[in-house]
Amino acid sequence: EEATGIALSRHPRDSYFIATKMSNHRLYGAGLRGKELQEASVKMYQDSFKHLRTDYFDYYLFHILGTGKGMEEMRGRLYDCGIADFILKEKEAGRIRKLGFSFHGDVRVFDYMLQESGIPWDFVQIQLNYLDWRHASGINVNAEYLYSELAKRNIPAVIMEPLLGGRLSKVHDHIVNKLKQREPEQSVASWAFRFAGSFPNVLTVLSGMTYMEHLQDNLCTYSPLHPLSDDEFVFLQETADLMVQYQTIPCNDCKYCMPCPYGIDIPAILLHYNKCINEGNMPRNGHDENYHKARQAFLIGYDRSVPRLRQASHCIGCNQCSPDCPQGINIPKEMQRIDHFVERLKQNLMYKL
Template structure:
């Protein structure tokens, strides 16, 4: 049920129970009465306006495509020593998204090295406040991790809560969340951050006062925390944010929980689900070449990513599906998928489960490029290293033996690509195993172990000892 690896095909009855109202919901909730159209469009077709699919599950009419503000485009800072948000490009993306029906924007004090809320607020403030919903989070996990407890944690957390109002240029937050509950020490950490700090009572009072309109939490990790928050927390949740995609539906890795269980528990309580990581940090748009061929044989005109977005959006109790769209082409592709949504058929759902089983055979590292592990105190580009490795896995350029007929080609592709994508001073060989990154990873990756494994592979390629 929870992390069960049962790979049986979903039955028609189970499918209809889970997906049943999705088609009707999508048709009935699409703007301008255009719910009956097809979203089967070429990746280069015109982006439709006025046909976004909406969900009305919280009393708000929310776009099925939500903007995740974790991955705003960055540019070098004025001193050339770091990066800052490229505000001009953010404004362009936000303007385009709103013009095409997107009205839910999700940020956090931690995103984009702490710059996301400010950048999001600047971009949104150029539009009428009633044209969009703002979601942000109480990201006090690092306050807890630094040793703050009780009253000290409460004061610091209240300070963290108050800061976004100015950065987001608003006097109320539409959707406010306790951030990534379930991480760290599980139940103990959750109780410290939520209850012992007094923040549960504080935020419920803020909701009563109208400074928070909807209260929820986002979940990663220990399923006991998820169950406690739904069954015993004493908090009437307006929504819950979970990781859901066709790979994690039944094949969640590490301490993550199968989305089939998470969504099912929310649906039976009629708690709307906000979906994060529908693409697994982009991994479901950068799948193995064999998987790409399989998807393209069925739908040549659809992007690989669109399959994942259709999967996440097809469930009727999903309020919105977040996507961290750094580039205009990502935004446009997702708009095509949800303008309007064409829900999955039973047969397509089964096909994606077969695809997930195929993908599970490839040894990629489950990095979602969330950047929570950054900055590394030793300057390592952790996501860059892991993503290059995954890219080579997907392209068939990770080999077990130097005797492989493709050895020379694969060796060159890995080493040349590694130096091009990750500067030498930021590569895996500089990891000393300090473990600072491990507790911040929502996918529970043993990052130092993976970096050392990748570095060993690199050295074997360089020395030709594979």
């Protein structure tokens, strides 16, 4: 917020939109309740004004509702401490122009927010992409249901994770070939962006961009956007059906699990594992024709991607990470599984996933 506030302060306030959020889930997780949680949440809200150098927010969200303890946590964060009433009064005062929430996890929270909260939501942020449309994994809910519930109520949608944290731009080689045969000139990522942007009443699609070519590809996809045809929509659903056969770990590299108190680089470990699956370098057993090549690629790539002191072997199973994972990954279990897999590879034992 502070860096953004400095950058935007040189431009007229009516030339851009600001969206930020009430991220008091960490305060709740730290044990704050009631008045103490309200005071800390109000301070967070007021600090956002200072950092962003503004006197109003165009879009404000209750962040990451549905995770943790689901309904109990939602009530504790919003209602039991009075922060929901405070934020609604701020909206009435004009300091918040549009109010919404972002959703992960327990669908009961999503349904309650829409059906029983009594709050007239201006927008809702949901995870939507062509894999999660009908194949949501972990604690996530199929996007087909989430979007349809918003559409019934004419509530605009903000789309997060159009690329599933980059996973839909780094798919299995068989999937790449399938997409390229259909549209040789389109990038793999552009299919996912077109899917997310093709639905009516989508307010905006959030995209994480690391390199200039990512920005350029996004601009090419959306300027102008060519919505998916019915045939292309069916094609992407067939692609998603094929993708679920390749069992990658649903890590989006959001880094909510970090820092690990024991120094483990959790996202790097999971991303390397997924990369090897997508590139066909997953050694399965000693009778496979490419076993030795795949074994070498996995082990060498593992050491290059993750320093040894930060590898899965150092996980003690404290489970401080899993409650913060929006994808609901049982991280200690995956660390143990990958460590066991790596040790068997090092011993050059036959291994079958």
